[in-house]
Amino acid sequence: MNNRQRIVNLGLPKSGTTTLAHALRRAGLRIADYRIRRRQTPDTNLHGAYVGERLYHGYFTTGDPLHGLDLFDGFSEISTLSEGHSLWPQMDWGVIDAIRLHHPNTHFIATWRMPEALSNSILNWSDLGTKRLPHGQIPGLPKGYGANPAQRVQWICAHYAHLERLFRDDPRFLLLDVGAADACARLSAFLGRDLPWWGKANRNPQPAPTDHPEPQEVC
Numbered sequence: 001m002n003n004r005q006r007i008v009n010l011g012l013p014k015s016g017t018t019t020l021a022h023a024l025r026r027a028g029l030r031i032a033d034y035r036i037r038r039r040q041t042p043d044t045n046l047h048g049a050y051v052g053e054r055l056y057h058g059y060f061t062t063g064d065p066l067h068g069l070d071l072f073d074g075f076s077e078i079s080t081l082s083e084g085h086s087l088w089p090q091m092d093w094g095v096i097d098a099i100r101l102h103h104p105n106t107h108f109i110a111t112w113r114m115p116e117a118l119s120n121s122i123l124n125w126s127d128l129g130t131k132r133l134p135h136g137q138i139p140g141l142p143k144g145y146g147a148n149p150a151q152r153v154q155w156i157c158a159h160y161a162h163l164e165r166l167f168r169d170d171p172r173f174l175l176l177d178v179g180a181a182d183a184c185a186r187l188s189a190f191l192g193r194d195l196p197w198w199g200k201a202n203r204n205p206q207p208a209p210t211d212h213p214e215p216q217e218v219c
Contacts, residue, residue: 003105006066007031007074007191010090010163011111012156013081013128014121016178018201020111021076023187026197029073034080041071052080052087055095064102065095081132091139091159093166107191108173110163117179119152 007029009020021033032040036054038047046054046068055078058067069075080087089095090110099106113121123129133146141155160175167173174190176183184198 001101002103004103005073005191006099006103006106007076007109008099008106009074009076009078009109009111010096011077011109011176012090012118012122012159013077013079014125015113015118016111016176016200017077019178019199020109020176020187022201023184023195023198024074024076027193027195030071031074031076032069032072033075034077043071050080050082050085050087051075051078052089053085055089056087059089059095059098063098065089065099066103081128081136081138086136086138088139091162096166106172108167108170109187109190110160110173110175112160112175112177113179115153115156116149118156119149122152123149 007024009017011017011020018033021031024031030040032051034051036046036049036051041047054069055065055075058069059065061067078089096108112118119129122133129152130147133141133152135143136146137143138146138155140158141151145151146155163173164175174186176187176190180186184195187198188195
C-alpha cells in the first residue's frame with residue numbers, strides 16, 4: 001500500500017483531459033496523458049506505451065494498475081481507441097477499485113463538459129466520432145452505435161452517472177466541470193495545491209457552434 005497522492009482522471013476523451021494535464025504539469029506534477037512519451041522516461045519499455053495498456057498490464061500481472069508507473073504523479077487521459085486497442089479503464093470497476101486498494105490517497109477526477117458539447121467535440125476530433133466510436137467495442141457503446149448524436153449523449157450521460165454512483169460521498173472524487181468559472185479553484189482545493197494556470201488546451205481545429213468555451217484564467 002502506497003499513501004502517496006496520485007491523480008487519476010476518469011473523464012472521457014475531449015472532456016478537458018489535455019487541459020487538465022497542462023494545468024497539473026504547470027503545477028510541477030509529472031503527468032502521463034493518453035500515451036507515454038520518450039522524453040518523459042528513460043525506461044524504453046514505456047516509450048510510446050498507452051496509459052490504458054499499462055494500467056491493464058499492472059492490474060492483470062500484479063493486481064496494482066499503477067505498477068511500474070512510479071515516475072508519474074497522475075494520469076489525465078487513460079482510455080485508448082487506436083491501433084486496434086479499445087481500452088476504457090475509467091469504466092472498469094475492477095481497475096478503479098484496485099487503484100483505491102493499492103493507492104488509498106489517489107484523488108480521482110472526472111473532467112466533464114455539457115454532454116451535447118462533449119458529443120459535438122468528439123464528432124469534430126479526427127475520426128473519433130465518425131469511425132472509431134461507432135466501429136469499436138466500447139463499454140456501454142457496442143459496435144454499430146455512437147455515430148448518432150443522441151446515442152453519444154446517452155453514452156456520455158450514463159458514464160458520468162455511473163461514476164457519481166460509484167463514488168457517492170467519497171471526498172477523493174471530484175466531478176469537474178472544466179468550463180465553470182470556478183473550475184481552477186475547485187481543482188486546487190481538491191488537490192490541496194496551487195495551480196498557476198487554467199485555460200483550454202488541445203482545441204478542435206473547428207470548434208462546433210454548441211461548444212461551451214472554457215475560461216482563460218489564473219487562480
